[in-house]
Amino acid sequence: VHCINYTWLDIISLTTGNSIIGDQYRWPTTIPYYLEDSLEMNAKGVILKAFEQYRLKTCIDFTPWEGEKNYISVFKGGGCFSSVGNRRVGKQQLSIGSNCDRLGTVEHEFLHALGFWHEQSRADRDDYVNIMWDRIEPGKEHNFKTYDDTVSSALNVPYDYGSVMHYSKTAFNIASDPTIVTKIPQFMDVIGQRMEFSDSDLLKLNRLYNCTTSSTFVDSCNFEEENICGMIQGPGGNTKWEQLSSVSGGPQSDFTNQGQCKGKGFFMHFSTVSGKAGDRAHLESRFLYPKPGSQCLQFFLYNSGAADDLLNIWVREYDKVNPEGRMKLFKTISGGVMGSWELHHVNLDVRTKSRVIFEGVKGKLPSTGGLSLDDINLSSASCPQHIWRLRNITGLLATTPPGTKLYSPRFLSPAGYSFQDRPGYMATYFHLTSGPNDHSLKWPCPWQQATMLLLDQQSDIRRQMSMQRMVTTDPNKLSSDGKEYYWDNPRKVGSLVTEADGSSYYRGPGTGTSVFLSHSRLKSRKFIKGDDAFFLLSVDGERFTFGPNRQGHKSEGVNSSICQERGVHQTVHFRLHCADCEIWWRRNYGVGLFFRSWAWPLSSSERNFECFRIPKHFGQFHAPNLVGTVWSGPLPLPT
Structure with missing residues (x-):
């Protein structure tokens, strides 16, 4: 350290x-x-x-x-x-x-x-x-x-x-x-x-720079305008999507404004109250021209209908072979959490001019509402892997006793590693936990990057000021006593944890930051909407490519005396007190994110330094969509 x-x-x-x-x-x-x-x-x-x-x-x-x-x-x-x-x-x-x-x-x-x-x-x-x-x-x-x-x-x-x-x-x-x-x-x-x-x-x-467009943004719509962002009622349906501000069976308001703006607050609704099973409506985007490759479609869905009502996500692609368009189904959503606005991500793979289509389909069961859409965003990027919704977050922060630990569900990364997350001053820590794939995984865990993103719930992705921090597993990192690899198999270096339901797993040591986000900033922007917050979580290592620096030159360095804004001489005065709660978030490969919350300022004692572990240097790599990590945080570090 x-x-x-x-x-x-x-x-x-x-x-x-x-x-x-x-x-x-x-x-x-x-x-x-x-x-x-x-x-x-x-x-x-x-x-x-x-x-x-x-x-x-x-x-x-x-x-x-x-x-x-x-x-x-x-x-x-x-x-x-x-x-x-x-x-x-x-x-x-x-x-x-x-x-x-x-x-x-x-x-x-x-x-x-x-x-x-x-x-x-x-x-x-x-x-x-x-x-x-x-x-x-x-x-x-x-x-x-x-x-x-x-x-x-x-x-x-x-x-x-x-x-x-x-x-x-x-x-x-x-x-x-x-x-x-x-x-x-x-x-x-x-x-x-x-x-x-x-x-x-x-x-x-x-x-x-005279910018009129951005490189990877494709489209955004919160349905506030009468033209509904150029979307149309597509062919092939026998009913329609409607632009509404409330529905008797729910939702009572849109997601964008939460009913707080008079004369605003619209969303698109597909009613399944009447009609017959199989009735459907197509809500189609305008023509879109995304960059070839992966795209991420993000939207909020409110299901007040029946458990078997369906939302299908289609893309119609146009090319010389298919001038009228070729339909491809990317995802079907049914059931799930009913009666609240839920965040969804769908990974797309579109290469040409296209339209995104939201198809609502009425199920056989009786319904008092239907399907509603709001705050749609499409960009040329990969989607987050997991969503962790924290409901009643202000009550959680206000009532959770100091020292209390809360746990998120367990998730698996694409490589099979398991991980978790939580808020507070918010602190975040990342831990590996034991999982079902431990026997086939490489240990110590090599270069898996965990991204923890607290979503700014602005309707347009370009205006979001989300707070995010990244943590990477360094397979060469040693424990404080130098006897073990820090990111080794949690069954070897971790401690046994038993859940209330009797299930158990091993939790390894963690690292992260105790200064993720202050309480005042948490209440700013749109981090909390409807008293809920969303953490978007991903663990990825596949996009790393290691090797020698292909340009072959090394830095000559810069004389530190040129620093004009304190450089390494800057002191941050921490007034530190462990205030709210600890929450763990663990997954099946064994990754856990640990959050400890702090109240700032509370006492006259100050911390004039930050302590953090520094991973070893590696060679040059090039990866267009790589995410990174942070290792810093004032002591005490998690044990």
Whole structure:
């Protein structure tokens, strides 16, 4: 275990503002990148995950470097830092150092590289925040300068407290008092977020690079408009889907607005109250043109009908051989949880122009309602493997005694490994548990990446600021006493756990972070809707390809003295108290995610460091959709 100071975000520059002025500082919309050998394995995964978000929400793409004159070379330096804009120096370095391997941090650093300064460096900064100069660490005052519109441009976008480029309230503070005080008090706990791009971040980036479309976004619909996003009543049915705001048998409101917006709140409904068995209706999307390969269809379904009512997910593909379209069934949904909006994912594989079709089919059993759809999203990406819904989460956090452990259902990863999850300050830890495939799996568990995503339930996937953290199993990692492999078979290195129903399994040691998400941020955005939260969970190792760095050069490194935002010298003052509850989430391969919740701040005692395990370095890899991991978290670590 190595204990180091928390790393703040850095830029390599002489001045700061918002976006750098001058076309010479722009990159092409497809940017060559290179991942150096010095990077930690999970950092590589997080970087590739950040690239996915750029592709989903902007026209910016990243491609492995193949000899282009100017490119971004990412290495492990003494913190997180980047130059601002395209410096046209050939190899332009960007550092993702220890404890920088978090999605929002990586997005932040690449926004610097794309030409953006910090939000609080805008010329109009003093209209929105007060800088407490007497609380700033001596010698760091220059980080709070503002620059006029001859140096940087705000791109005609209002000041954004929620920008991923904004300093936190305690940046460069001497003690625990804030150095930045927002003039609207409600934004004090908003500034400094490192979850995801804000809406304004995306607006500015898309304006700067003249983006009109994004690379992997395909479609989104919440059915608020009369044209229902261009969807049509398709041929082949003998009844119709209707655009409604409530149904007597349920739902009483849509999922998007939860009935809270007067004059809004629509969804599509297929009634099965009357008619005969086999009656059906087709709701078809407009023509879609996704990138060839895998796509993820996400939607919310409310079943107030009969247990044998069906929802079929079809795709009609058009090509020269099938000019009228060829139908392919991808999934049939029936039964399940009745009487609530449930989240569904369907993996598609579409290669050409197509339409997605939602086919409702009436069953034989009596019905008092039907099938309802809302908040549909389609993107060129792989779907999460599992959904864990936490119902009545505010009550759970308020009433669960400290030290209580709750367990999610067990799940299996595609490779056969088992894993689990839970919330709180939310902490997340990942554990392997014993499972039915242990005898045929490779041990110690090699390079399985677990992604834990708390879903921001915004209706449009491009506006979601979900919080996610990734953990990777390093087969070379040893236990604290050096006698065992940390990620070995839980039957060998774990402890026996017995459930209330008498079933038992082995739970291995875990790692993760105790600072996943604060309670205040949990209640922001749309993490909680209808008092429920969704964790999307995946474990994947198949997309890793290891090998020597094919470009064959090594990082020259960067002198840590260039760090302008505290670099490795940053201290985070933790006021720590174990407050709420512990919840385990385990699966059949033996993977468990452990969450411990903390209340912040509660006492005058402070932690001025973070401790985390550092996995061994590996060679270069290229994987277009890889997800990554995080190993950091203040002690105490789980036992």
